[in-house]
Amino acid sequence: MRIVLVLILVFLTLTGVAHAGDLTVSVRDTAGRPVRDAVVTVRPDAGVPRGPIRFSWPLRIAQRDVQFQPYVLIAPVGATVSFPNLDRVRHHVYSFSRGNRFEIELFGQDQTRTHAFASVGTAALGCNIHDQMLAYVRVVDTHWAAKTDATGDVTIAGIPAGPARLVVWHPRLNVRGNESAYTLTIGTGPGRQTMTGDFSARAAVR
Amino acid sequence: MIRFRHLRTRLTVLYAGLFGIALLFVALAVFTAITASARSVVRGELTATGAVYDQLWESRSAQLEQGAAVLAQDFGFREAVATNDEPTVSSALENLSARQGVDGALLLGSDGYAITAGPSLDEATLNTLWTGLNDGELSSGVLDLNGQPHQAVAAPVMAPVLIGWVVFIDRLDQTQMTRLEELSAIPLNASVLTRAADGWRGMSGPESALAGLMDRAVAEDGAAVGGRTAQGEAMVLARPLPSFDADAPAVLALSYPMAEALKPYEPMFWALGGISLVGLALLVAGTWFLSRGLTRPITALDEAVHRLQAGEDAQVEITSTDEIGRLAESFNAMAGDIRDRQARLTHMALHDMETGLPNRLWLERQAASSASAHVVLFGVDRFEVVRNAIGFEAMGQLVAALGARLSTATGAPVARVGAGVMGLMLEIEGDDADAIAAAARLCAVANEPLKLIGARIDASLTAGLARAVQPTGGLDAVVDRAGVAIDQARAAGSKAALFDAAAYGDPGANLSLMSDLICALESDHVWMAYQPKFDLRQNAITGVEGLMRWNHPKRDFIAPDLFIGMAEETGQIRALTEWGVRRAIADQKALAKAGHRLKVSINVSGRLLSDESFARFALNAVSRAKADLCFEITETAVIDNPEAALGIIDRFAAAGIKVSIDDYGSGLSSLAYLKRIAADELKIDKAFVMSLDESAKDALLVKSTIDLAHSLGMTVTAEGVETQTAMALLRGMGCDTAQGYLIARPLALTALIERLEKPALEAAA
Numbered sequence: 001m002r003i004v005l006v007l008i009l010v011f012l013t014l015t016g017v018a019h020a021g022d023l024t025v026s027v028r029d030t031a032g033r034p035v036r037d038a039v040v041t042v043r044p045d046a047g048v049p050r051g052p053i054r055f056s057w058p059l060r061i062a063q064r065d066v067q068f069q070p071y072v073l074i075a076p077v078g079a080t081v082s083f084p085n086l087d088r089v090r091h092h093v094y095s096f097s098r099g100n101r102f103e104i105e106l107f108g109q110d111q112t113r114t115h116a117f118a119s120v121g122t123a124a125l126g127c128n129i130h131d132q133m134l135a136y137v138r139v140v141d142t143h144w145a146a147k148t149d150a151t152g153d154v155t156i157a158g159i160p161a162g163p164a165r166l167v168v169w170h171p172r173l174n175v176r177g178n179e180s181a182y183t184l185t186i187g188t189g190p191g192r193q194t195m196t197g198d199f200s201a202r203a204a205v206r
Numbered sequence: 207m208i209r210f211r212h213l214r215t216r217l218t219v220l221y222a223g224l225f226g227i228a229l230l231f232v233a234l235a236v237f238t239a240i241t242a243s244a245r246s247v248v249r250g251e252l253t254a255t256g257a258v259y260d261q262l263w264e265s266r267s268a269q270l271e272q273g274a275a276v277l278a279q280d281f282g283f284r285e286a287v288a289t290n291d292e293p294t295v296s297s298a299l300e301n302l303s304a305r306q307g308v309d310g311a312l313l314l315g316s317d318g319y320a321i322t323a324g325p326s327l328d329e330a331t332l333n334t335l336w337t338g339l340n341d342g343e344l345s346s347g348v349l350d351l352n353g354q355p356h357q358a359v360a361a362p363v364m365a366p367v368l369i370g371w372v373v374f375i376d377r378l379d380q381t382q383m384t385r386l387e388e389l390s391a392i393p394l395n396a397s398v399l400t401r402a403a404d405g406w407r408g409m410s411g412p413e414s415a416l417a418g419l420m421d422r423a424v425a426e427d428g429a430a431v432g433g434r435t436a437q438g439e440a441m442v443l444a445r446p447l448p449s450f451d452a453d454a455p456a457v458l459a460l461s462y463p464m465a466e467a468l469k470p471y472e473p474m475f476w477a478l479g480g481i482s483l484v485g486l487a488l489l490v491a492g493t494w495f496l497s498r499g500l501t502r503p504i505t506a507l508d509e510a511v512h513r514l515q516a517g518e519d520a521q522v523e524i525t526s527t528d529e530i531g532r533l534a535e536s537f538n539a540m541a542g543d544i545r546d547r548q549a550r551l552t553h554m555a556l557h558d559m560e561t562g563l564p565n566r567l568w569l570e571r572q573a574a575s576s577a578s579a580h581v582v583l584f585g586v587d588r589f590e591v592v593r594n595a596i597g598f599e600a601m602g603q604l605v606a607a608l609g610a611r612l613s614t615a616t617g618a619p620v621a622r623v624g625a626g627v628m629g630l631m632l633e634i635e636g637d638d639a640d641a642i643a644a645a646a647r648l649c650a651v652a653n654e655p656l657k658l659i660g661a662r663i664d665a666s667l668t669a670g671l672a673r674a675v676q677p678t679g680g681l682d683a684v685v686d687r688a689g690v691a692i693d694q695a696r697a698a699g700s701k702a703a704l705f706d707a708a709a710y711g712d713p714g715a716n717l718s719l720m721s722d723l724i725c726a727l728e729s730d731h732v733w734m735a736y737q738p739k740f741d742l743r744q745n746a747i748t749g750v751e752g753l754m755r756w757n758h759p760k761r762d763f764i765a766p767d768l769f770i771g772m773a774e775e776t777g778q779i780r781a782l783t784e785w786g787v788r789r790a791i792a793d794q795k796a797l798a799k800a801g802h803r804l805k806v807s808i809n810v811s812g813r814l815l816s817d818e819s820f821a822r823f824a825l826n827a828v829s830r831a832k833a834d835l836c837f838e839i840t841e842t843a844v845i846d847n848p849e850a851a852l853g854i855i856d857r858f859a860a861a862g863i864k865v866s867i868d869d870y871g872s873g874l875s876s877l878a879y880l881k882r883i884a885a886d887e888l889k890i891d892k893a894f895v896m897s898l899d900e901s902a903k904d905a906l907l908v909k910s911t912i913d914l915a916h917s918l919g920m921t922v923t924a925e926g927v928e929t930q931t932a933m934a935l936l937r938g939m940g941c942d943t944a945q946g947y948l949i950a951r952p953l954a955l956t957a958l959i960e961r962l963e964k965p966a967l968e969a970a971a
Contacts, residue, residue, distance in 0.1 A: 094281075096288030096365045126366025128281050134366045171367070202316070202368050 019161040022190040023144075026153045027168060029199045034152020037072040038170040038195075042144040042156055044186065045163040052076070053143050060084065061125065061135055063091050068125060068135030072171070077120050077141045084112040092128035097121065100139065122169065122178070136171055159186045166193065174201035213504065214497035221493040222486060229482045236478060244467040245441065248392065249430040252443035252460045255390040256428065259445065259458050262386065266376075267346035267359050273306040274361030274372040284365045287313060292321055299323035299372070308376040309356070313363070314339065315370035324375070327351065338450030339371050347448035348400060348456035351375065355398045355409060358450060378409060394462040398447065400454045416442055416461055424457060432464065439464040503530045507537060514541055517548075558622040560599075561606035566685055569621040569629045573684045577674040580632045580641045581684045582702075584612065584649065584667040585692040589626035592665065600659050601626065607658070608665065611651040623685060627692070638671070638704050645669035645702035668695050669702035676705060716768070720776050722758065723769055727785050732756045734789045735952035736806070739923060740944045740966060742937050747966050749805035751838065751945065752790050753952045754782070770811075779811045780820050787824055791831045793955050800959045807836040807866060815839065815851035825861050836864035838889065852882060859884050866923070871911065880918065888915040892926025892946070899931040909939045916940065 027038040053076035062069045064086040075081050083093055085107055094103040099119025106129075107113055117123060117139045127133035138145075148154045164186050169179040180197060210216040277283055277298060286294040295313050300323040303311035310324025318336050320327065327335070331351055338344050339360055349358040355378045360371040383396040390396075399406045399413050399420065406413040406420050413420070415436045423431050423444035430443040440463045449456040506522050507530075514520035520541040522534045556568040573581045586592060586604070593601045609620040609628050616630060623629040634641045649667040656663050670691025672684045681687045687705040694710070695703035726732045736750035756764045773779040790806045797804055814820045828835055837858060855865055866887035867880070871894050880888075890911055894904045908924070915922045924936050927946030936944055950961055 096285060096369075101289075124365070124367050126364070131279075131364060131366070 019188040020158045021161055021187045022155055022157040023159055023166075023186060024153060024155040024190065024192045025148075025166070025168070026192070026194040027148050027170070028152060028194065028196045030196065032196075034148070034150065035170060035197075035199050036148050036150050036152060037070075038148045038152070038154075038168055038173070039072060039074055039138045039140075040146055040148070040154050040156065040195075041138075041140050041142055041167045041169075042159050042186070043142045043165045043167070044144075044160045045165065046160060048142050053079075053141070055145070061137070062086050063093075063127070063133070066127075066130050066133060068127075068133055070135070072136045072138060072147055074138045074140060074145050074147060075117055077139050078116060078118060080114045080116040081137060082112050082114045085109055089129075091130070091133070093125060094128055095123045095125050095137075097123040100137070124171075138169060161186050161188050168195045168197070170197075170199055172199045172201050174198040213501045214494060217497040217500075218490055218493045222490045225486060225489045229486065233478065233482065237475070240471050240474070241464075241468065244464070244471065245432060248394075248441045248462045248464070248467045249443075251390060251392045252394065252430045252441060252462060253428070255386065255394060255396070255460055256443055256445040256458065258389055259386055259396070259460075263346075263357075263447065263458075266357065270306060270308065270357075270359035270374045270376065271345060271361055273302060274311075274359060274374050277302050278361040278363040278372040284363060284369075287315075287363055287369060288365045295321045296323055302372075303374065306374060308374045310375040312373050312375070313370050314360075314373055316340070316368050317370075319370075325351070327375075334451045335373065338452075339373075344448055344450060347450045348378070348398065349375065349450045350400050350402070350407075350454055350456075351377075353407065353411070354378075355400055355407075355456060380409060383409070392462060393466065394460050397459050397461075398456060399444075399459050400449065400451075400456045402454055413459075416440075416459055419461075420444065420457075420459065423459070424455075430460075435461070435463075437463055441467075503534060507534060510537065510541070514544065520545075560602040561609065561622050563606065563609050563628070564619055564621040566621065566623040566629070569623060569631070570683060570685050572621075572631050573674065576631060576633075578633075580634065580638075580645075580671045580673055581629060581688045582632045582641075582645045582648070583623055583627050583629040583670045583685070583688040583692055584608070585624075585670065585689075585696075586626035587666045587668055587696070592663070593626065596659065596661075596663065598625075603658050604656060604663065604665060607656050608652055608667070612648060615648055615651050623689070627689065629685060629688065632671075638673070641671055642669075642702045642704055645671055646700070649701045667701075668692050670695055670705065671702065672705040676707065678707065681710075716772060719764070719769060719772055720778050723756070723773065723778060724781065726756060726758070727781065731759060732785070733954065734786065734793060735954060736793070736958045737945060737952040738950045738958070738961065739805075739807070740927075740949045742933075742941060742944055745966060747804070747949070747962060748943070749807060749836070750958065751807040751809075751952075752786060752793075753809070754786060755952075770809075774811050774813055780814055780817060783808070783810055783814055783820065784823055787827055787835070790835060791827060791833045794833055794835075795831070796955060797959065797962075800962075802959070802962050803834075805834050805836055805864070807838050807864075809868065810837040810839055812840050812851070815854050816847035818850075818854070821854045821857060824863070825857065828863055829861060834862075836866050836887065838866040838868040839883075839885075840868045848879075848882075856884055859886075867920075869925075871907070880914075885920055887923055887943075888920045889923045889925055889945075892924075895924045895926040895932060895936070895946070896928060898935055899929060905935065905939075908936070908941075912939050912941055 023042060025040045027035040027040070029035050055074060055076065059073070059075050059079050059081045061073055061081060062084045066087060066089065073081065083104060085091055088109050090106045090108045092104070092106050093113070095101060099121055100117050100123035102115045104113040104115065117137060120139050120141050123137040123139065125135040125137060144156045144159050146154045146156050162185065164184060166182040166184055167179050171178055173180065175197070178201065180195065184193065210219070283295065283298050286298070299311040299313060299321065303323055310322065312320050312322035312327065314320045314332065314336055318332070320332055331349065335349060335358060338347065345361070346357070346359045349356050357376045357378055358373055360373045362368050363370045363372060378398045386396045387394060397408050397413070399408055404412070406417050419431060419433045419435055419440070419442045422433065423442045424446070426444070428443070428445055430441045432439065432441045440461050442459060442461045444457040444459050447456040447458055503525060510520045510522045521538050524531050524534045524538070556564055556571070558565045569581065586608070592604070596604070605622055605626065605628060609622065612628060612630060613620045616632065618630045618632070620628050620630045632641060632644060634644050646669060649669050652665045652667045656665060670688045672687035672691055674684050676687065678687065681690065690710055691703050691705040694706055695701065723732070733755050735753045735755050737753060738747040739749040739751060741748040754766055754770065756769055758764050770779070770782070773782050786808050790808050794804070794806045858865055864886040865884065866889055867883065867885045868889050869891045870888050871891040888911070890908060894908050897904050898908060912922045921942040923943040923945055924941050925945050927933055927936065927944040927948045929948060933944055933948060949967070953961055
């Protein structure tokens, strides 16, 4: 029932705009290979409708096999993300990222901790016990955000037509802040953008 | 090529040279081997030390990295870094750098921001460090800080992504290097160098000592290179060290001077050199003594040869039985032979082979050695007669026998001077007269007849004496003078005579007279003088007699008797007479030109009368010139070949040449020839005419001769008419022609012409 309600709301929101279009973005590295886990966000210049932002994926980063899953999570600003421990070892999750500093001290198997991400930006997550564990939470304030899959493509539907700002972020994108911004005009039909960049950088998250 | 005066020097130099060359090669080989070995040792040691330093570098890096990592992984520190808690970070760095004992530590953010503890880094250095850490995987390397090399070791700070590095900086100083040097077996020099834009820099400023070799050493990449440095020859090894600044590579330079490497071998070099010198000296001395022993007999032989050349005793002492000993033996034999032969030759040179008596040379030597003694020569009288009778061989026996008698009589050796002449030295107390008397007495040894070849032979001797102190008369050898004295004694009819230089004169001076005469005929030194002939019936000068005169350029006037007599003896008379004929013909023409027609008489030697070619010349010349000549002939000369001479005289007469018999009355005046010669004129010798007015006998002879000539159909000319009385007497006796000083002396052609201009008897008048 709740879901149905949400869907109706989304529908209403989308249809509430006179015209809306889909945008497919392909992210490629310099060799033309598809890049996964690139976060694409679109912000119409007309503004983002007020109201809570909902995504189709669960706001959750699990710890399994001494790794964070998923590697990149897109979360709306202010949303609470849960950290279930599926390993038998204990973890000590932390982030020193500006605005999203938190620390969840040692917690064991089948224990879940949560943290609400209050600032828009990127939080790099680590485990104080296991150095190899690394995950990113991309905190956004727009409805239109998604990450590329293994094909390097992502389609964002229902973007209001008109001028908009497109941002592509990836932890290894070799530009300042690991993100590239573009301005474009969203049409009423499906649109397509291809973004090519250097994905050999080290993540720079503060 | 060097020339040696002595064999032993040559041998010594040869052996010493060869040994020296061998020593040189040995020394070179030893030095090369030792140097190569030293190089190899040094190279190995440098390589080993380089490897050791790599280990040291690695362990130091690991130690520091570990220290840095401890801090970098600390959660609190990471949080402090992530939250920019600068005081906390700074204090943590200071704390750790003190604990690790490093010079400095810093946190370098991945955004380039730095928090430092200890020495501060300038922007450029931070930039270099950040670039090195950010770009490369470098965690440890050389960093140039304030111009000095430092070791920088970094550990990343992950939160959880990289947010920076903890970096430790430690100065690379001499203390570390000294530790490394102490680890090495050889005292090498270690240093960390960086290559800046202005050249290599060491740990305390610009590197100068090794600068020349560094580039090569770096190019060799870990192998040692040798070469010249500011401190002499050295070996250098360069090991690259990681450097944060890609433009300023850093190396560890290990160097070792070769002089140090060779130092341990120095005593060996000295010993080797000493041994070589001693060996060389021993070899030189040994060779010298050996070769001296070897060459001594040769030197003795060499000296003996020189003695032999000088005519001295040349026997060599034989000291060995080897080749040289045999050579010495042969040499002695040869020297003996030469001596014997020389003695024989000397004996032969000084002795007469036939008689065995000493010869003239011997006597001359004897004479030369005693100036006071008389040299007496004994000549066998009528030598040629005796020799022709008994022959040469018996003559030799005769001389030998007489010599033996003389030797017995005097007790002195007798020399055979000539074929029939013996000589001896006579020492007599007293003057020359005593010597002459003694010599005359010695001649008596020949009185007793000799028995030779079965026959008795009578011989007599004449002695000639001479002394060295006497006037030489041009004869230098006293023996020659004694020989002349024999002739002088014979001429004087005595048994013995002393050489008389005055009587001897100077015959040698006349030996070249004839060649002078031939030359003189070409010049005007020989000329013709004319003495007029006065015709007593016509009372006029009707003819002249041509007389040859010679003014020698050196000896002035030479008597006609001398040079004409010699010309007759030598055969030059023909050339002389032919010249006279030509002269007379020419002068007769000159007289005719002056208006005087005169008959010209020429003296013709009797010898020429048998000379067919002269006869042809004379007949030719006279008939060609149509001359009116008269040939005055000394009748004694005709005797040689009467038939030929008479024939030629007849041909002269037939050709119109008058013939006159000259000097009639002196010498042998043969009536037989007077009868046979078809002469036109008889000339009475002046000896009769000059004493005509004093001697009745002469007057009688002249008168009868005139009559005799007239009766034979000849005219008569009297020579030597000097007084009017004689002239008158001759006129009275019927003489046809007079010639003499009363009329005129012999005159030159011009003077004659002048004389002819005057009355014929001017002088007499």
